[in-house]
Amino acid sequence: MEEVKLLGFWSSPFVYRVKWALKHKDVKYEYLEEDLWNKKSDLLLRSNPVQKRVPVLLHDGKPIAESIVILEYIEEMWPHNPLLPQDPHERAMARYWMKFGEDKAPILLGFYLNFGEEQEKNVKEAKELLKILEKHGLGENKFFGGDEIGLVDFAFGWIACWLEVMEEAVGVKLSEAESLPRLHEWIENFKKVPLIKENTPDRDRMLSFYKQRREQRRESFISSRAS
């Protein structure tokens, strides 16, 4: 019998990518919540000694770390209900946009992670990146995956379900519907997909969590400036 475990954290969009993929493929798994700030489990530290972070997938005891790597693994192990195109060039394009999201994450999340001038710079650049994503990544498609959702949609799921909560927590708007109409259409379509609708963290809990984390970051920022 195959045993699949997922080590995660309740608010992490990286963890949700993996949850969505497993559920899309009807793979039964055991979810284990990690107490990331207080005490990481021995299992996590043993399974991901290099990065010590979630998500980690354990398949028959064998650990796989890094959400995009896990997504590709799930797609290969359980090829039914495919989440990547068959054509090698289209697969390369899907991988390009997933990598784009990972590489640009520090800038895209800069509005939440940073303060002052650096935050302003990040916000300006992030708006440009979202325009590029909308024009070249999404194009005229309903989803990044085409007519149906795919791995790229899961990878950008944080823009659909997390971004506006974080914007509210910080008091900064990154993505206006008027300037990114196609992306906002995608957000609405993505959130309506039953798999996604039934599997996102509680909004109120997220809001108070991100507000709290933002304050903690602000305190660190101020004290690091003072020293």
Next chain:
Amino acid sequence: MEEKQSEVKLFGTWASGYCTRVVLALKAKGIPYRYIEEDLKNKSELFLRYNPVHKKVPLLLHNGRPVSESLIILEYIDEYWNHSPKILPDDPYKRAKVRFWADFYDRKLKEGTVAIMTSRGKEKEKAIEGFLELLKVFEEGIAKDFPEKLTFSNSQPLDFLDIIVGSSACNYEAYNEAVAVVVDPKRNPLFFQWMTALKECPLMKESLPPHDKLVAKMKSFQSRSV
């Protein structure tokens, strides 16, 4: 092996390890291609037409369809021309491991070598220290997940990790001379052993940039980035 009618162009720059990766993969698979040296200060119209967003090398153009990002290009080459030698392993778990370590190498180590080149004094010392810690992590990880790398013989075909790592790390002598000694047999014996064996591979030998030219390029990059 069926002959696939195809036209393959590779846009690259001679000093870029990322471009060498693609050259190695194409040669390893016996895929004929045309190489075009791009002047990054004066990008060609053809290059920009097929690469409007990314604007970086390497760019593979296959039957008029562009593929960017060296790791992605390698996976594309292995999937489209799926004859042997295979660049990635067949087993999904092993594939996950190579992808993990390739990503770690690029994000931590390759970035680290640039950080060393663009810093001075105390900052540079800190950057070197940080790099060496990460190299140890990488070395231990490879020793655990891919122990066969430590007894690499140059009669083996090159695989994903050999290509990713070797395309830049095999130039360690140039880097040691131009920038800082970061690969040495005492500190990282296993990594050093893998790279010295890899360097002797005929395919690697003919694809790496010439030592003196690379040293000059690295020195010039360093002095420009004060």
